[in-house]
Amino acid sequence: MTTIALIILWSVLVIAVVLAEAFWFARPAVQPANLTAIETYFVRKLSHASDRELGSAALILIQDGKIATTHQFGIANAETKASVKLDQTLYQLASVSKLVTAWGVMKLVEDGRLALDQPVSRYLTRWHFSDSEYRDKVTARHLLSHTAGLDDLFGYAGFLPGEEIQTLEESLTLTRDITSGTPRGVIISREPGKNWLYSGGGYTVLQLLIEEITRQPFADYMAKSILKPLGMEKSNFDWQAIVDEGRAGDLATSFDERLNPSPPRRYTATAAASLYATAQDMALLLQAYTRQNPVLNQKTLMQMMTPQPGAHQDWGLGHALYVTNGADGYVVGHDGGNLPALGHTVRINPATGNGIVLMISGNLNLSSALGDDWVFWETGQLTVNARLRILSDRLVPAVVGMGLGAITIVLWKLIK
DSSP: OOHHHHHHHHHHHHHHHHHHIIIIIOOOSSOSOOHHHHHHHHHHHHHHHBTTTBSEEEEEEEETTEEEEEEEEEBSOTTTOOBOOTTTOBEEOTTHHHHHHHHHHHHHHHTTSSOTTSBGGGTOOSOOOOSOTTTTTOBHHHHHTTOSOBOOOOOBOOBOTTSOOOOHHHHHHSBSOBSSSSOBOOOBOSOTTSOOOOOHHHHHHHHHHHHHHHSSOHHHHHIIIIITTTTOTTOBSOHHHHHHTTOGGGBOOEEOTTOOEEOOOBOSOHHHHOOEEOHHHHHHHHHGGGSOOSSOOHHHHHHHTSOOTTSTTSBOSSOEEEEEOSSSSEEEEEEEEETTTEEEEEEEETTTTEEEEEEEESOSSHHHHHHHHHHHHHHSOOOHHHHHHHHHHHHHHHHHHHHHHHHHHHHHHHHO
8 A cells, every 4th residue: 555545544544433433432621420529510610710711601590490509700890800790790692682573573573563474575675675576575584594695794893992892783784893704784685585694784674673663762662571571680781880889899800811801892793792691681571481480471482493495494583502402492591792802601401490691701612612511410411512622622733643653654664
């Protein structure tokens, strides 16, 4: 056999081992066990990360529908050096905001004020999609499940102090505060309902839709119809309202990845990126999935946690579907990350009433990774992102292994 053939064979073997390990044999450090096991694991990971990899964090674990354990880490406010308070410290929740916004949309559907499968163009007067053969085919269902055919891929960076904040209509037409690429608008680029592509812009359309139907500001509707009825008294989509109430000191400092404090950012696209909430309020939201609540009935909640057409079994209405839960359902929730380095996750298994709330400032990725570990602890299954993360961690060793193998083969052939 030639040297090249041996090198190729060795490389294929290494790749096969890496893929097998990542997709079939790899397991997180924490295994399915009792609550103490996952609590100890999280406390160790987050304590080690404090002041090194994160500025602050709030953790709540829910068991059987009840808050079972709580922990806080780091400094919530860089100026006052105040510690994190689970019932008081307000984190800007980035894309976790979308999950709560979905409750607001589905409340309108449940009340008969919005038809889930009718074109949203019927409700919009202040702004319209640009000319497209599909402009009258986009529905609220499509927007909630990221299947509306939009291609914006928006992450919203927000506006720093001194920067002019866009109106909703201006943001939808030409968004200035995107996290990557050049300023662009929200447009329909392909047939709705066929394929999934994450769209922050779609949730900005939903924000406008709520305002058009209710004839009130989005934050006011969400506070009156969703947040307060669920007992989420401290939470608000309106940053200015929090400041006006004298609670500016409760806003968690947004640290960057070097743990430097960053000025607070203001958002136009609050439905997509800017709910301010306490960990305790988000725990109340998760508890509402497994008990009667004054906002949505269980039939509506089940619909939100059901795979949607075109979403490839991974998304419901405003909810990521992480893994099946063994009870004809899914572990559901949402992750969120935003500048400078905010990273959060909320996840619930409706079949057991077990859930996690984890909010972090100063680290973009840790919350999602720990959320995936929680899912494995809860179900014994790896999420897709967990498998990809494991595969990514193995790439460098694999390349090194292939290189060393190739050198060994060449030397062996020369000696031979």
